[in-house]
Amino acid sequence: MCRCVGNYSSAWRFPPQFSRVRQFADIPNRKSGFGVVRHHRDAPNKVLSAVKAWNEHGRLAFAVNLGDTIDYRCGSSDAAAATLQRMTDMLAASHCPVYSVIGNHDVYWLPREHVIGTLRIESPLPAAAYYDFSPAVGWRVVALDSFDLSLSGYPPEHEHRQAAQRMYAAGLRSGEAHFQPFNGGVSHAQLAWLDGVLRRARASGERVLLVTHCPLSPHASYGVGDAVLWNYEQVLQQLHKYDNVVCCFYGHEHMGGYAIDSAGVHHVVVEAALESPQGAASHAVATVYADRIEVAGHGNVRSRTIRFSPLCSEEPRTH
Numbered sequence: 587m588c589r590c591v592g593n594y595s596s597a598w599r600f601p602p603q604f605s606r607v608r609q610f611a612d613i614p615n616r617k618s619g620f621g622v623v624r625h626h627r628d629a630p631n632k633v634l635s636a637v638k639a640w641n642e643h644g645r646l647a648f649a650v651n652l653g654d655t656i657d658y659r660c661g662s663s664d665a666a667a668a669t670l671q672r673m674t675d676m677l678a679a680s681h682c683p684v685y686s687v688i689g690n691h692d693v694y695w696l697p698r699e700h701v702i703g704t705l706r707i708e709s710p711l712p713a714a715a716y717y718d719f720s721p722a723v724g725w726r727v728v729a730l731d732s733f734d735l736s737l738s739g740y741p742p743e744h745e746h747r748q749a750a751q752r753m754y755a756a757g758l759r760s761g762e763a764h765f766q767p768f769n770g771g772v773s774h775a776q777l778a779w780l781d782g783v784l785r786r787a788r789a790s791g792e793r794v795l796l797v798t799h800c801p802l803s804p805h806a807s808y809g810v811g812d813a814v815l816w817n818y819e820q821v822l823q824q825l826h827k828y829d830n831v832v833c834c835f836y837g838h839e840h841m842g843g844y845a846i847d848s849a850g851v852h853h854v855v856v857e858a859a860l861e862s863p864q865g866a867a868s869h870a871v872a873t874v875y876a877d878r879i880e881v882a883g884h885g886n887v888r889s890r891t892i893r894f895s896p897l898c899s900e901e902p903r904t905h
Contacts, residue, residue: 632859633676636869639884643871646682647721650729651705652837652856653689653799666695670704687729688715689799689837690768693739701739716776718783725874726787728780730798732815732838735771746773753816763812769800769838771816777824784828791897796825796834805845806836806853813839825851832894833879842888850895857886 640646655673660666670692677684686705693701701707702715709717715731733739737754740747750771757765772780787794800815801807802822807814815821825831826849833852842857859868867885879892 628864629860630673630676632868633673634679635867636859637677637680639867639869639871641679641681644681646680648682648719648727649677649680649684650727650797650835651677651684651686652797652835653687653732654691654837655686655689655705656691658691658694660695663695667700667704670696670701674704674706685717685719685727685729685797687797687799687837688731688733688739690733690736690738690770693733693736696739697741698733698739710779711775714776716779720792724792726783726792726794728783728794728796730772730780730796730821731776732772732798732800733770734773734776735816737767737770749773757816763810764804764814764818765816766812769813769816772821777820780821781824781827784824784831788828788830792830793894793897794828794831796831797836798834799837801836801839801843801853801855802834803845803847803853805843805847806855807839807843808841808855822847822851825849830897833892842886844888844890852892852894854881854890854892857888859886 640649656666656669658666660669686707688698688701688705688707692705698715699713702709702713707715707717709715709731714734716729716734718726718728720726735746735750735753737747737750740750753771754765754767784794796802798815800818801813802815802818802825804811804814804818825834826847829849831849831851833854836853836855837858839855840858840860841855843853843855845853847853856870857868868887869885870881870883870887870889872879872881877893877896879894881888881890881892883889
């Protein structure tokens, strides 16, 4: 299925809403390595339930699909393409715009170009899947591509596939547990783009919410903590240069999770609707106020309060 993050208008500027409905494949239920039942065929119902909740809420600013819209067990490229289109059509019923990021399952059977086109991802660079937008005055959403460098989705000769192989091989030699083939990495070009977006946002007095598939903190997981971006430390270095990054929202890790890092950035992994009980809801409504984000969870999604401090007037931190 896929996970979705959205927002709606509130008493202050904009309140966001979150839902994760992911990894659809027309296969029977099965248990995860942790013994949790995964309800693959119930995925469309989770999407429909989330979209219905968004539409009933009204005045939503946007929704974000946090990746893994389909499952690799689709079994073929034709089945994967048809399933991705079906899920995208369901999300299109949302009255608010739906933005997407790529998950690892999305590119096991399909080339990136096909996934980017079907999910209608618009990036400032050709064939890229990272972008930013402002949903309200004083806020900016940054969507990173966790599989900019990936072992899947690219032909063998592609420079990003080759760069991914080098990064992955070096990681295996280091013995770090998060160098898994189901994770990915961020390229130097994306890092440079991210720094520019953050710098301009800070100069404009905008707070930043970041969304991507792979978590950037190994502590933001209720699982084993190996499902993080290969070069997450490089991305965190960019985020920590500025004091306006409030929170990062992720998919990937099914059990969900939360952490706050040394720079005060919150990291939230939205629980997978795939592992929510059959027929149950799996979404949340998060309201943004001047000093906090209130997340009200439904189904297996946890409720939480995310607090942040006012922006100071001076320029951002530099290291």
